[in-house]
Amino acid sequence: MLRVTAFPPPSEWRADPVATASSLTTRRSVLAGGTALAALGLTGGGAGAAVAARASDALGDHDALGLAGLVRAREVSPGELLEAAIARAEAMNPRFNFMAQKHYDFARAEIARGLPDGPFTGVPWLLKDLAAYIEGLPTEGGSRLNKGQTGLFTTELVQRYRRAGLVVFGKTTTPEFGLTGTTESALMGATRNPWNPERIAGGSSGGAAAAVAAGVIPAAHATDGGGSIRIPASCCGLFGMKPSRGRTPMGPFRTEGWAGFSTHHVITRSVRDSAALLDATHGPEAGSRYSAPSPEGTFLSHVERDPRRLRIALMSTPASGAPVDPECLAALNAAAGLCESMGHHVEEAAPKLDAAALGQASFVLIASSLAADLVDRAKALGIELGPDVLEPITLGFVGYGQTTTGADFARANNAMQSAAVAVAQFMENYDVILSPTLAKPPLEIGQINLSPGVPFPEWGQRAAMFSPFTQIANFTGQPSMSVPLGMSADGLPIGMQFTGRYGKEALLYQLAGQLERVAPWSGRRPVMT
Known part of the structure; x- marks a missing residue:
């Protein structure tokens, strides 16, 4: 039987950083407690309303570990x-359009069992x-091609989530096959972004x-093949860790996605939730060709441990060389100053990489992988791939992928390996690379979606500039996290990206925990009136 890394012991379930922070901002939103839910007509009267209010307050005031603690203490039930x-x-x-599927009765049945x-x-x-499949x-995947298609198996990651006690009640939206930095x-x-519904999430x-x-x-669960955990974390003022390549399972259908670019993890409010969820899910799976090295102790144990200098x-x-918005640069300088105030050494430096060559190599690897999957899928369904089932940019990826050769794929893979070596050599002198997560604050809706009304090259330039x-x-397989440290003048979140050495998530969690204590963000929530 596959061995899964042990869960952290109760002694490591520390105080809830969400519950201990001021909840004033939370209560200013329409999500605050049972009173707001009652105003929305979502609770009944009497004892039932009191129970609903208590559970709703818990969701607003606690992180996931905090909620689990309430369940263990019998202060609230899973139901x-x-x-x-x-x-x-x-x-x-209805306001933000984040639910792709609702599996409420499935969740109720899980609890009943x-x-x-x-x-x-x-x-x-x-x-x-x-x-992320559940059998049946x-x-x-955000695509009309797969509309109504059900899973034939349950993925290993989902099995680990369920063994950890999580109750799946739905699925969240994604752009078609995760191909862009907006969810349209x-x-x-x-x-839409809860901080401003006219902006992307x-x-x-x-x-x-x-x-x-x-x-x-x-x-919530998330994936990252080019920034897909860190980009939305930055846009929405949340914490997002992309783990090292091989850290979390992808199978059993396959154990690698997009030539190793893609990995699974979560987007969270608190750092400790991210660490504990990685404790619950990391480790090799059947058929893994490689796996990231295990940490010393649990990931959770590192969150409250200040890092060395x-x-x-x-x-x-x-x-x-893409331009960076002045507000993102200002937030970067503030983050650098914050790190220096915590005793760390910060200096201007960056690995030397050929961005154009790597961009082309990534296009070859992603397009050919996508084309192989979708052409095979279309054959199995007995249909043609066209604009009735795929969006224009997706069709562009598929078309290009069908023209690539095995030699093209090998050369692109070689380029990625060379980049990984170059960055690893650079990081022999550094523990972390600090940059803005994004070059701009959250964009307006309709700029980098997969049906943009502009030619493929213009779309690609827009996406790359963002x-x-x-x-x-x-490309390199390193762990990288977006930390919600900045805000624009318009009140939009600006995340800072910290990238560590391969396999060193534990050190990043130490730094993230330190940042969370020094510059807490749990009380900073969108005001939704």
């Missing part, structure tokens, strides 16, 4: 938390609607980020 999360989803989804005893028992959970339930699709429409895990930012749940490389200009910092960690 009460589930119904409160459903009520919040029903209240907020009895939940396993894990670190997150009874905590409501949302899966991203991409590469749909996984559509012909299948589902646009997912980021992508491709924008549905997960919008659900967490809107207060539906404190953490770190050498931080400050990267203010992306390898591509997110020129995130892809490198996907």
